[in-house]
Amino acid sequence: NYLDLYLENHNGILYSRVHHQHNQQPYTLPYISSKGNSIRKHSHWLRSSLLRAIRYCTSIEDFNHERIYLEMTYLANGYSI
Structure with a gap:
């Protein structure tokens, strides 16, 4: 894991996806002043x-x-899609 990227080598094929920290509360938006x-x-x-x-x-x-x-995340914080 590097920052918010998960990288893995699957038998010579690069696999990647977004990584979320497990110690952070899910479905939270960033703070906006x-x-x-x-x-x-x-x-x-x-x-x-x-x-x-x-x-x-x-x-x-x-x-x-x-x-x-x-x-x-968007819906849980009161926004519509």
Whole structure:
């Protein structure tokens, strides 16, 4: 694991996906200061996180798992998709 990337060698084939720290509470959004539009900033976070998942995930199953995780995080914090 390197930062938020999980890398593994599967018999000479590189496998990667997004890694989440197990000691962090799931479904939490990053802190946004009260200045500015937090909805817009969290929308930017969701878009950036989805782009990161596209870059990191070598399988469609892992991408879909990460996409669902991000959508659940967004919904759990009172936002709509």
